[in-house]
Each structure stands twice: as structure tokens, then as C-alpha cells.
Amino acid sequence: MNKILLFLVLISLIITSCGEVSKPRPTATPTREVARGTSTPAVIVTPTDQTRPEPLAEAKDLPLWIEEFVHAYGGIVTVNNHHMDADQLLLEIQSNADQYIELKGINGMPTRFLVINGIPLAFQENGRWRESTMGWLGSQNGLVFTFQNDPIEPQLQQQALKKLCDGNCGIVVAGHLQINSVFRDFTTEDWGRILGNWDKVHSVMNAGQIPSGYAYSWADADQSMSMYKQMLGTVQWRAQHLLWPTIDNLTSSGYINEHSVTRQIYDMGFSAEENLKLLEFMVRSRVNRYPEIETWDVADEMVANFMTEIPDRRIWLTMTDLSLEDLIIKIAEWVKQGNPDSKTVINESGVFDHNNRWAGPIRTRTLLLLQNLNQAGAPVDGFVEQNNLWIGIGIDEDQMNEDIDYINGLGFELADSETMIAVGDISISGDTRKLYPVTGSNEKEAQAIMYQHLLSIYLSKGVTTFGFGGVSDANAWTNYNMPDADPLLFDDNFRPKPAYYATLQLLYEQLP
Known part of the structure; x- marks a missing residue:
């Protein structure tokens, strides 16, 4: 049952975030109607940069996280049997972000992580991506x-x-x-x-x-x-x-x-x-x-x-x-x-x-x-x-x-x-x-x-x-x-x- 629930949550997140792949975004702005009672017209809510989940490929510090990670291993890392430098790994993640995102529960709350070779480099908090630091992970433990x-x-x-x-x-x-x-x-x-x-x-x-x-x-x-x-x-x-x-x-x-x-x-x-x-x-x-x-x-x-x-x-x-x-x-x-x-x-x-x-x-x-x-x-x-x-x-x-x-x-x-x-x-x-x-x-x-x-x-x-x-x-x-x-x-x-x-x-x- 837990696996089924986790699968449904994951599908829901993928749908609402429009995925993480670098596809051109449509010019039309999606809207959603919120019911406020029978006598009140529906309110149209337009997502903004603050309300929509940030795609991983657009996280401004993603290049820095990748550069620091690759530098620690001498400038080259092996990911999925491919040797990559920092620029190559960055391009790979920007192009195939979904392959590197894991959903993990923290005290029952599902959280999305950027994970490379089992190592969490970042996580999504309030829709924004931030670095997954040792201090923060320690506090969760x-x-x-x-x-x-x-x-x-x-x-x-x-x-x-x-x-x-x-x-x-x-x-x-x-x-x-x-x-x-x-x-x-x-x-x-x-x-x-x-x-x-x-x-x-x-x-x-x-x-x-x-x-x-x-x-x-x-x-x-x-x-x-x-x-x-x-x-x-x-x-x-x-x-x-x-x-x-x-x-x-x-x-x-x-x-x-x-x-x-x-x-x-x-x-x-x-x-x-x-x-x-x-x-x-x-x-x-x-x-x-x-x-x-x-x-x-x-x-x-x-x-x-x-x-x-x-x-x-x-x-x-x-x-x-x-x-x-x-x-x-x-x-x-x-x-x-x-x-x-x-x-x-x-x-x-x-x-x-x-x-x-x-x-x-x-x-x-x-x-x-x-x-x-x-x-x-x-x-x-x-x-x-x-x-x-x-x-x-x-x-x-x-x-x-x-x-x-x-x-x-x-x-x-x-x-x-x-x-x-x-x-x-x-x-x-x-x-x-x-x-x-x-x-x-x-x-x-x-x-x-x-x-x-x-x-x-x-x-x-x-x-x-x-x-x-x-x-x-x-x-x-x-x-x-x-x-x-x-x-x-x-x-x-x-x-x-x-x-x-x-x-x-x-x-x-x-x-x-």
C-alpha cells in the first residue's frame, strides 16, 4: 500500500510541475478555478514565478553544486557508466532532470532530491531548489x-x-x-x-x-x-x-x-x-x-x-x-x-x-x-x-x-x-x-x-x-x-x- 501511495504522489508531482525536461514552455498561461461558494463567481488563479515549482534545470545554483561535486573527485565522475566533467554532467542533468530526481519521505512528508550516484546534492523546499548540505541533513537526523x-x-x-x-x-x-x-x-x-x-x-x-x-x-x-x-x-x-x-x-x-x-x-x-x-x-x-x-x-x-x-x-x-x-x-x-x-x-x-x-x-x-x-x-x-x-x-x-x-x-x-x-x-x-x-x-x-x-x-x-x-x-x-x-x-x-x-x-x- 505504501508503494502505491508513493507512486500516486510521484505521478501527481510530475503532472503539477509539468516535468523537469527542458522543453519549450507554451505561451498560454495555465489557470485553475477555485470555488468560493454558489453565489460568488469562480476566482481565476494565475501561477507566478513564486507559486509554480521551480524546474531543476532552472535552479540558479545548479552549476555550482555540480562543479563542487565533480571537483571533489578530481574533475571527472562516472555517472551511468559515462565519464563526465562538470560541464557534461550539468548538461546531462538539465536535459534529463527526471532521471536524477528521487522522492523521499522526511517524517512522512514527500521531498524531491537531486541525487547523483546515491549522493543528494539538492532538494526542493517550498517549490524552490536549495543545496542539500551536511548541516541540514544532520538536523533532519x-x-x-x-x-x-x-x-x-x-x-x-x-x-x-x-x-x-x-x-x-x-x-x-x-x-x-x-x-x-x-x-x-x-x-x-x-x-x-x-x-x-x-x-x-x-x-x-x-x-x-x-x-x-x-x-x-x-x-x-x-x-x-x-x-x-x-x-x-x-x-x-x-x-x-x-x-x-x-x-x-x-x-x-x-x-x-x-x-x-x-x-x-x-x-x-x-x-x-x-x-x-x-x-x-x-x-x-x-x-x-x-x-x-x-x-x-x-x-x-x-x-x-x-x-x-x-x-x-x-x-x-x-x-x-x-x-x-x-x-x-x-x-x-x-x-x-x-x-x-x-x-x-x-x-x-x-x-x-x-x-x-x-x-x-x-x-x-x-x-x-x-x-x-x-x-x-x-x-x-x-x-x-x-x-x-x-x-x-x-x-x-x-x-x-x-x-x-x-x-x-x-x-x-x-x-x-x-x-x-x-x-x-x-x-x-x-x-x-x-x-x-x-x-x-x-x-x-x-x-x-x-x-x-x-x-x-x-x-x-x-x-x-x-x-x-x-x-x-x-x-x-x-x-x-x-x-x-x-x-x-x-x-x-x-x-x-x-x-x-x-x-x-x-x-x-x-x-x-
């Missing part, structure tokens, strides 16, 4: 895509951001709210003054305010967040780096800074109790300053650094004389004091990288950490796996499913990701042992398949956010030591890659 704020100004990424977000976006504030950014101008006298006036400082923070009289550096975060708000409108915010666990601190642009706030405090020789107070001050002042941030990382790569057994990478555990679990619980409690409605998450890398020979110990200790936090009733809501992956070793989908189920079973939401899937001859973790040798042009296709499979797993678990470690290869942090990794969905010129279109295909297939 109940999914928000997130990405890290980048040192490159957002204006340079505007077209890529439209495809990624399209009114449905989350941004992860990274280095701009790191300890070494916000507190970089604090002096040794400032730290001593905080401790000397602790009762007053603590009272101000308990009131949801920020202690005054200190040289906070909010400008980097404020400027970045303001630019994204202006460009994207409504944004969901998540912030990293309430605590960077090592003695070396990042600057707002991601580089290690010679001036380390952590080192400055360490060298002052405070007691463990005093160091804990200073850490509470640094956490709560940031949480109070940004109530719009909905999710806070209460631990960033703390397990990875803890596992190294290098003293500088365990410095805050040493300075506070707390266990890994107890320090994380403290930070989570401080966040909830400042914003009870916010989410708190653990952020680690390597837990789902099962084929990485160096990730096993991190995975084992992270799962133990989550188990211990669960048993302690810690106010931690979710887990973020960064997913720094590599096509050379792929992913173990069965093991990943098992681990996600275990984490969810402990009560932790799979809250987000910072996915980057590297190509080239070396993994993001430095591994060069390839299980799946892929070279040349096939690398981008392998990357696309991995992105598609990974997102499919996340969708099957009912996630509501899925994130990336950036927007484009032009500003991926891997460029500092792996310039050929090209791990993101957009290339150096902010144009979509096969991985982007593979994501569109999956989201289209998953439409409710």
Missing part, C-alpha cells in the same frame, strides 16, 4: 555537527561553514580558554593575593560572579565566539582545557608557550591545599564568565598524559596530591556549582583506535577511569573520544560497538568527537605500520569510507552530536608535524572532499 574554533578567521571558511552548519552547528572552544591564555598576565603577586583573600574570592565565585582586580585575558575567546555568532547565528558551545594536565601550557593558537602559568605556580612552592584553591579559582572564574557554554571538558587527555609516567605530564596530580579520579571529580563539581545545567565530559584519544598498537594501555586505563567515576557517583555526564584515526589501520567496528555499549552502560553519554582521519604514510599517533596499504588517489576514497562507517556507528548509538577536529585541511593542527595528513572534510581551499559527500550519502540514507 537529529544530529548537530561540531568543530573546533580555528586560528584562521571564520570569514575565510564561510562557504565550508555553510555546508557544515546551515543553521545547525556546535563549536568547541579550544586554546582560547586554556589556562595559559586566560591567566597569562597574572603575576606571582596575584596568585598570592588570591590565597590571601580566599574567603572573599570564594564568596564571589559562589555568587556566580568573577573576582575583580585581576588581569584576565578574555579577549581571544570573546573575539572568536563573537565572530562565529555573527556568522552562524545560534551556536551550541563546548569548551576544552579547564585543565591541561602537563606543565607546558598551550597558547590560544595551539603552540607550546615558554611562559607556563602552571610552571609559574609550581615554582612558587605552594602547598597541595593552596594549589587546589588556585585551580578552583581558574576553573570557576571561566565557568562563571561563560554561562552560554553548555558543555565543559573536565579532563582533556589526562589519561594519555598520566600513562606516560613522566613527572611533568602528571604535574597537577603532584601539585594537588590527588588521584586522577579525585582531581577529575573536583573539577566536575566546580563546573556544576557554577552552572548546574551544563554537561561535563571526559575527553580522551585512542580509546576507539583498536588497531593502533600503542593505544591499548590508554583504552584500558580510560575504561577503568570511567568505571571508577561511575562507582563514585561523580558528576560527569559524558565521554568524548577524539577519533584521531588513520586509513592505514582502519577501525575495528565490532570492538568499537562493544566499547560504546560498555561506556553507555556505565551511564556516560557518547557526547561528541573531534574526528580526524589521516591519509599518508604515518598515523596521527606516529605509527607507520600499515594494515591496509592504500596509496595515491585511492587515499581520499578510503578516507571517505572510514568517515562514513564511523558516523554510521555513532548514529546507530543514538548520538546527537558528532564533531571534527577542525574545518579544512588548510588549518588542521596536524600540519605542524604531518603536512600530508589532510584529515578533514574540506581541502586546503575549503572545498568539499569525497569524505564530505560520503557523509551526505549516509545522512540521506538515514533520513527518518
Whole structure:
């Protein structure tokens, strides 16, 4: 019965739109009579450019959609066993539009899509054709895509951001709210003054305010967040780096800074109790300053650094004389004091990288950490796996499913990701042992398949956010030591890659 109804709807749409083929239109204007009652003459309604469905061949952005699509595959695509460049494919669609239009129900509403090789490039909304972006398709699947704020100004990424977000976006504030950014101008006298006036400082923070009289550096975060708000409108915010666990601190642009706030405090020789107070001050002042941030990382790569057994990478555990679990619980409690409605998450890398020979110990200790936090009733809501992956070793989908189920079973939401899937001859973790040798042009296709499979797993678990470690290869942090990794969905010129279109295909297939 559903197939019969769908067939009748399709026939009706084809008749009312006069088809999509490029035939000359008659000069006579079709009319339709609308009955208004027996005593009122019939009203003649003349279709206008605003009321008649727009033929696909006349969509003004159709050439752009085709050009971007073909460019992603090296300038030539194979459609119906024919190799075509952008101009040839455009002509083919304009001449035979009906062959490339699919009718798909979205929550029970039939919607027409332009589909090439299973990939939806556009859809018809209120009679007009518009681009079928990743952000829009994500919203139809109940999914928000997130990405890290980048040192490159957002204006340079505007077209890529439209495809990624399209009114449905989350941004992860990274280095701009790191300890070494916000507190970089604090002096040794400032730290001593905080401790000397602790009762007053603590009272101000308990009131949801920020202690005054200190040289906070909010400008980097404020400027970045303001630019994204202006460009994207409504944004969901998540912030990293309430605590960077090592003695070396990042600057707002991601580089290690010679001036380390952590080192400055360490060298002052405070007691463990005093160091804990200073850490509470640094956490709560940031949480109070940004109530719009909905999710806070209460631990960033703390397990990875803890596992190294290098003293500088365990410095805050040493300075506070707390266990890994107890320090994380403290930070989570401080966040909830400042914003009870916010989410708190653990952020680690390597837990789902099962084929990485160096990730096993991190995975084992992270799962133990989550188990211990669960048993302690810690106010931690979710887990973020960064997913720094590599096509050379792929992913173990069965093991990943098992681990996600275990984490969810402990009560932790799979809250987000910072996915980057590297190509080239070396993994993001430095591994060069390839299980799946892929070279040349096939690398981008392998990357696309991995992105598609990974997102499919996340969708099957009912996630509501899925994130990336950036927007484009032009500003991926891997460029500092792996310039050929090209791990993101957009290339150096902010144009979509096969991985982007593979994501569109999956989201289209998953439409409710």
C-alpha cells in the first residue's frame, strides 16, 4: 500500500510541475478555478514565478553544486557508466532532470532530491531548489555537527561553514580558554593575593560572579565566539582545557608557550591545599564568565598524559596530591556549582583506535577511569573520544560497538568527537605500520569510507552530536608535524572532499 501511495504522489508531482525536461514552455498561461461558494463567481488563479515549482534545470545554483561535486573527485565522475566533467554532467542533468530526481519521505512528508550516484546534492523546499548540505541533513537526523574554533578567521571558511552548519552547528572552544591564555598576565603577586583573600574570592565565585582586580585575558575567546555568532547565528558551545594536565601550557593558537602559568605556580612552592584553591579559582572564574557554554571538558587527555609516567605530564596530580579520579571529580563539581545545567565530559584519544598498537594501555586505563567515576557517583555526564584515526589501520567496528555499549552502560553519554582521519604514510599517533596499504588517489576514497562507517556507528548509538577536529585541511593542527595528513572534510581551499559527500550519502540514507 505504501508503494502505491508513493507512486500516486510521484505521478501527481510530475503532472503539477509539468516535468523537469527542458522543453519549450507554451505561451498560454495555465489557470485553475477555485470555488468560493454558489453565489460568488469562480476566482481565476494565475501561477507566478513564486507559486509554480521551480524546474531543476532552472535552479540558479545548479552549476555550482555540480562543479563542487565533480571537483571533489578530481574533475571527472562516472555517472551511468559515462565519464563526465562538470560541464557534461550539468548538461546531462538539465536535459534529463527526471532521471536524477528521487522522492523521499522526511517524517512522512514527500521531498524531491537531486541525487547523483546515491549522493543528494539538492532538494526542493517550498517549490524552490536549495543545496542539500551536511548541516541540514544532520538536523533532519537529529544530529548537530561540531568543530573546533580555528586560528584562521571564520570569514575565510564561510562557504565550508555553510555546508557544515546551515543553521545547525556546535563549536568547541579550544586554546582560547586554556589556562595559559586566560591567566597569562597574572603575576606571582596575584596568585598570592588570591590565597590571601580566599574567603572573599570564594564568596564571589559562589555568587556566580568573577573576582575583580585581576588581569584576565578574555579577549581571544570573546573575539572568536563573537565572530562565529555573527556568522552562524545560534551556536551550541563546548569548551576544552579547564585543565591541561602537563606543565607546558598551550597558547590560544595551539603552540607550546615558554611562559607556563602552571610552571609559574609550581615554582612558587605552594602547598597541595593552596594549589587546589588556585585551580578552583581558574576553573570557576571561566565557568562563571561563560554561562552560554553548555558543555565543559573536565579532563582533556589526562589519561594519555598520566600513562606516560613522566613527572611533568602528571604535574597537577603532584601539585594537588590527588588521584586522577579525585582531581577529575573536583573539577566536575566546580563546573556544576557554577552552572548546574551544563554537561561535563571526559575527553580522551585512542580509546576507539583498536588497531593502533600503542593505544591499548590508554583504552584500558580510560575504561577503568570511567568505571571508577561511575562507582563514585561523580558528576560527569559524558565521554568524548577524539577519533584521531588513520586509513592505514582502519577501525575495528565490532570492538568499537562493544566499547560504546560498555561506556553507555556505565551511564556516560557518547557526547561528541573531534574526528580526524589521516591519509599518508604515518598515523596521527606516529605509527607507520600499515594494515591496509592504500596509496595515491585511492587515499581520499578510503578516507571517505572510514568517515562514513564511523558516523554510521555513532548514529546507530543514538548520538546527537558528532564533531571534527577542525574545518579544512588548510588549518588542521596536524600540519605542524604531518603536512600530508589532510584529515578533514574540506581541502586546503575549503572545498568539499569525497569524505564530505560520503557523509551526505549516509545522512540521506538515514533520513527518518
